[in-house]
Amino acid sequence: MxxxxxxxxxxxxxxxxxxxxxxxxxxxxxxxxxxxxxxxxxxxxxxxxxxxxxxxxxxxxxxxxxxxxxxxxxxxxxxxxxxxxxxxxxxxxxxxxxxxxxxxxxxxxxxxxxxxxxxGTTSILKFNDITLDTDMHVVTIDGNEIKLTRTEYAILKLLIQNPTQVVTKTLLLERISEDTPDCTESSLKMHISNLRKKLREINEKDYIEAVWGIGFKMKAE
CATH class of the missing domain: 3.40.50.2300 (Response regulator)
Incomplete structure (x- = not known):
């Protein structure tokens, strides 16, 4: 929107x-x-x-x-x-x-x-009512800004860039490693859990789903 x-x-x-x-x-x-x-x-x-x-x-x-x-x-x-x-x-x-x-x-x-x-110059990524501004590193849901950590932002950005695909844990760690060197395989689950919680707090929607044994993807409405 x-x-x-x-x-x-x-x-x-x-x-x-x-x-x-x-x-x-x-x-x-x-x-x-x-x-x-x-x-x-x-x-x-x-x-x-x-x-x-x-x-x-x-x-x-x-x-x-x-x-x-x-x-x-x-x-x-x-x-x-x-x-x-x-x-x-x-x-x-x-x-x-x-x-x-x-x-x-x-x-x-x-x-x-x-x-x-x-x-093709827009810096705005969108998924349903989530807006992610790659220039200002700002994420909003229906105009409400969500305060994300650097790692949470990088995870959400990658998932929104591939909205219909399951992103494997390995690919997630590989693609966000340049922006978030502190994210490891053991901490990835915690980062995603915190990200899902922050997004859910706005309107009680769950935007990210886990695909058992593979990875994560944006949840279609």
Whole structure:
């Protein structure tokens, strides 16, 4: 599930956007000022940002350069063409003028996600409602960040990269050894047990299953 961060101090517009995006199957998070947006982005990395320009605290123009590796669609009442050009050259992926047409905005959002997939540059791995950001080393479930150890993160990353395959214990140890030299055959079971427990605490789902005598795999719903 792709997560979209709405940065807009207008509660009504934000609510309209959130309702629209939720109906389309997106997860939504909110920030109501430029300062709050920077704080939110320091703890999580959404898949796309909808950014208003006229914000309390830091303005949208000040926030934009601080958003790295995430497509940003500016949504603003400013219609000056030079302003649009400056923002697009300054890093915005697209610019939509308020009041916006919902179908057009949804189409522009879909284009950004399609571009991310076809370019192959996305750093986001997903399995069901788990999102793993390989750039920021952040794991979230439905937007809730999961604090993992270095070893737990490496195990989960490898399993999500091979979601339909059983990953043997030998392969697990071999592939994660560069990142986690402290993980041994005797401690692997403990690391996976702790990882499963942390993931399960969010919504009581079990995401990893053991295949007796072979290894582990992501559990299909």
């Amino acid at each position: 792709n997560n979209i961060l709405i940065i807009d101090d207008d509660i009504h517009i934000g609510n309209v956007l959130e309702e629209m995006l939720t109906k389309e199957g997106y997860a939504v998070s909110r920030a109501y000022s430029g300062t709050e947006a920077i704080l939110v982005l320091s703890h999580s990395k959404p898949d796309l940002v909808l950014l208003d320009l006229m914000l309390p605290g830091l303005s949208g123009e000040e926030v934009l350069p601080q958003i790295k590796g995430i497509p940003v669609i500016v949504i603003s009442a400013k219609v000056d063409i030079d302003n649009k050009v400056d923002l697009l050259l300054g890093g915005a992926a697209d610019y939509v003028t308020k009041p916006f047409n919902t179908k057009e905005l949804l189409a522009r959002i879909a284009v950004q996600f399609r571009n991310a997939v076809t370019s």
